[in-house]
Amino acid sequence: MKNKHQYVCINCPLSCSLELLEEKGEVAEVQGAECKIGKKYAEEEFKNPRRMVTTTVLIEGGELPLLPVRSKSSIPKALVGEAVKALADVVVKAPVKSGDIIYPNIVDTGVDIVASRDLPKASS
Numbered sequence: 049m050k051n052k053h054q055y056v057c058i059n060c061p062l063s064c065s066l067e068l069l070e071e072k073g074e075v076a077e078v079q080g081a082e083c084k085i086g087k088k089y090a091e092e093e094f095k096n097p098r099r100m101v102t103t104t105v106l107i108e109g110g111e112l113p114l115l116p117v118r119s120k121s122s123i124p125k126a127l128v129g130e131a132v133k134a135l136a137d138v139v140v141k142a143p144v145k146s147g148d149i150i151y152p153n154i155v156d157t158g159v160d161i162v163a164s165r166d167l168p169k170a171s172s
């Protein structure tokens with residue numbers, strides 16, 4: 049018996065509704081994709097869903113109190129909550145440049161968390 053899993057492809061504005069049919073833990077078929085990108089997306093969502101991490105960390109001495117940060121690449125979806133929790137304790141010092149590594153190897157994923165923007169020191 050095949051089980052159905054529904055996804056929406058996020059790779060272009062068409063937002064195709066995808067239906068993945070799975071049998072005994074293996075992908076049997078993907079329906080609804082207008083192109084092969086959607087088929088691959090549904091297979092990845094089923095086997096190993098990944099997400100980018102975007103959040104903010106505290107910054108001392110900056111023009112703003114919070115620094116937006118993001119992961120350099122996606123991490124397993126199941127670890128996103130743990131990653132955000134780890135970043136909740138981080139405090140960095142201004143100035144910061146966009147792309148500076150704020151937290152290397154977040155939750156042992158091999159992925160660094162970097163600053164999403166420049167944040168200069170507050171002028172006194």
Ligand code: SF4
Nearest residue numbers: 057060063064083086
């Ligand atoms: S399956 Fe292809 S056409 Fe459909 S939303 Fe994804 S990328 Fe776009």
